[in-house]
Amino acid sequence: MKKLLLLFGVMALLTYTSCNDDDDHYSLNNFWLSSGTISKEVGSFYVTTDEGKKLWPSATNVNVSLLEDGMRVLVNYTILGDANLDSAYDYLVKINDVSQILTKPVFEFTAQTPDEVLDSIGNDAVTIVDTWFTGDYLNVEFEYGGGGSVHFINLVYDQENSETETGEIILELKHNKNMDRYNYKQWGIASFDVSGFKIEGKDEVDFLVRSKDKDGEYGYNKVLTYIFGSSETAALMKSNYQPNKKINFSWIK
Template sequence: MKDTAWGFVFFIVLLTVASCNKKDEHSLGEFHIDIATVIPMGENGYMLMLDNGKQLWPAATDVHYLPVGNYQRVFVNYTTLSDEQGGYDHYVKVNDIWNILTKKVIEQTSQNADSIGHDPVKINEAWVGNDYLNIDFMFNYGGVRPHAINLVIDSLHPDKAPDTLELEFRHNAYGSSSPKFFEGFICFDLKPLQRADTDSVQLTVKAKDEDGEKIFNVVYRYNQAALQNKIAETPIPVVASNEYY
């Protein structure tokens, strides 16, 4: 399964690079793959907000997709059909769309400390886009039961640095001892972490992998589009929602 998964990732990367080299942006043979936030519109409609701030209207689609709740994060494969039109940056045709596990940051307490878990988990990369923390990670899924993945604020040990919000990326493997590592992707809503006295906050994200604790420092600038398109640099991982929650 691991070889198949990485083969799929390599295939997606090749297709993404190929699409970037094409000259006719609105050709039906041209496509892009991006991370987006689904914003429900009306009863069953939706628009897509890319992490660079661009808004896409799905004027056509090859897949049946219904928004699940508010502000679901997705990987979207799309073809642009127009330039700016109707208040949107592009009308697009949605070729495919995959939900990304999207969660809120939780508070660690004495009651939930054990269920959050302390099992190893490796962060490949972490960055902020459109008020969400995106984390590409590896975990040793063993097939026993879905694993728990969370981002927590430790209320039992207050932050030592007043200008920095310390977070922990936590993993509960529920007893799985499998040596096989699988790649996952998850997004955490950062909007509840905003403070009224500033327009940004420094985040310190800690994760414990097999080699010890690793720290990622990220600046969260409120309501600001990502400065660059990270998906162009990071391969889309194999996302299997039944492997973690």
Template structure:
């Protein structure tokens, strides 16, 4: 039986005693005062989520304080486990009013000789707060300077027409276009890139090298290993 022993994000406990609220446990031993925060993928089969943990733990929403409905998107959710093993799902949960949609995109091809496309994609510096594979996606938490006047664009690009899908070592670049937005204060964002095209028969691991321009003078390569065929 699968156990929710490791979420990508942290397990934290709210200050229920400080608020004068007593915490209690259900029959499965889960405390109703325990809150989990995790990246997940929704689907359209109902009120369901799949977590970015080792076992692809599945959740069914029984109660919620939000009107959010699953819609085939990447999200970050705050939830409490109510019970285990419900109708084929690993856990029955309550959503605690926090569902953050995550920008979800595909890797795109960038023609090195197409100046118009180069300008559109941009090559402005961006700060990386975290970069990892989870749930079959390359997930990036990033930060950038803004005045919130123009929308910023982020993309994951390949300079090969096939997007390097057959390469054992895939070289990609995370690109940022601030669209001329003034750089007044720092803000953060989240994005997930679908790695499904890189799952190939005959191999169970693919290595990614992700190039990022951190400043006008510094570029960094992040090594990411996607073990989609291994436990």
């Protein structure tokens, strides 16, 4: 479990503009919010969004020394223009801010796992908003109630209850609120490394991803197909993105 290093700016709470060909890309009054991966180069970096767009930072407010190659991030950027046709990039952008996305392995447990470890994983309500793959990462967008202390978020695999009757591997999002009060709804994203579930001789595997709601029921049950090494991803932010979501990634780990 590691704390997040970078906090997302308050401006992310104020507005959101969907990035598509019908928008005024080049207005300096617009900014976009995308999930993506950092590629670090000597003295510089670029971002590949989960939709496959490569962003070259012609200008940035971010300290490059805080970034690491392969870091999963939410990036807030303003499009300055299209890159040249012969360029490896899609857009020239100004990077307004980034926040590191929590990145973790899947937690596996057995009948021999100590009770104190299972208790630390927790069984508090959490709502999955969306799920999608980026390479070998299963990304989970989620909401939970809190606001006063650090919460624990994990994706778990129970080796004693590992598959559905139809063969999907069961992965469950678990939440420990650490006795925090429900002050307001918060929002987060975590990326979980699922590369350990690759099966020799196959090029894909099915997961059933689920989470329990406040009534103790599985309010989210979705089958996802993990295609090994695939670049196919689902868009993170939709047109109904709610700008009043609380974005404070220092409160999950």
